[in-house]
Amino acid sequence: MTSQPAPILLFVYNRPEHARQCIESLRRNALAAQSPLFIYSDAARQPESREGVAQTRRFIRNVDGFLSVTIIEREQNWGLARSIIDGVTTQVNRFGRVIVMEDDLIAAPHFLQFMNDALETYKDEPRVGHIQGCDFTQDPALPDTFLIKWTGSWGWATWDRAWKLFNPDGKELLRQLEERRLTRRFDFDGTYGYTRMLRRQIEGKNNSWAIRWNASLFLADVLSLNAGRSLIQN
Structure with missing residues (x-):
């Protein structure tokens, strides 16, 4: 360093x-x-x-x-x-x-x-x-x-x-995941419910910044x- x-x-x-x-x-x-x-x-x-x-x-x-x-x-x-x-x-x-x-x-x-x-x-x-x-x-x-x-x-x-x-708009992140047919991959090949967590954030059932950060980098291939x-x- x-x-x-x-x-x-x-x-x-x-x-x-x-x-x-x-x-x-x-x-x-x-x-x-x-x-x-x-x-x-x-x-x-x-x-x-x-x-x-x-x-x-x-x-x-x-x-x-x-x-x-x-x-x-x-x-x-x-x-x-x-x-x-x-x-x-x-x-x-x-x-x-x-x-x-x-x-x-x-x-x-x-x-x-x-x-x-x-x-x-x-x-x-x-x-x-x-x-x-x-x-x-x-x-x-x-x-x-x-x-x-x-x-x-x-x-x-x-x-x-x-x-x-970082995109704080959960709806837009979900739209991109669905449009690009990436939800299963985003869910660690179907083994973890990240997409569900994002949907619940959109619905106001959680207030997770982390799921939006995760999705933002995932969609950017970072x-x-x-x-x-x-x-x-x-």
Whole structure:
């Protein structure tokens, strides 16, 4: 890695203990002290969430161990999808690359090194648009890294050139998948219900930004670089 480490974007809500564990795990990474940290704190959706949000905000206001810590406290509840889309768009346009975490993730001590090395290695490769630090399979036969045509949202990174491909319009994404007869392939050859997840997002039954990011890159024929040994625990 030759460039300045990418900023880390951390999205928190009403779970102070989760936020603490996530930040402590990131701080155990050698590159933490060189990495800017942006913490996005959403406001409470219901009255019963207010105390958890308040406790979380008290904790994050005292976080140190990073190059800088910037806290964005939402005054109203944005929800995770809107908050991530806004945060990633703002910071990737500013820095050119970002690493994204949510508060229920614990990072391995070499997570930041892996992500920054990959961001640097593939920065000029247009066929790679996403880096995923979590391996869900736990398959020991996998290589150290591999490319795949699907993304994951547990500890990931991207560049501004790739984020430009993001289409937040689920209806349009589904139309293209159906028109190009790609729904079965998008569903991992019929083994995982990504298309159903996208339909439910359109119907308002989920608010997933991740399914729209997945579909956006899939339709653009852009790949994800995955770690063959998981660097993230949920």
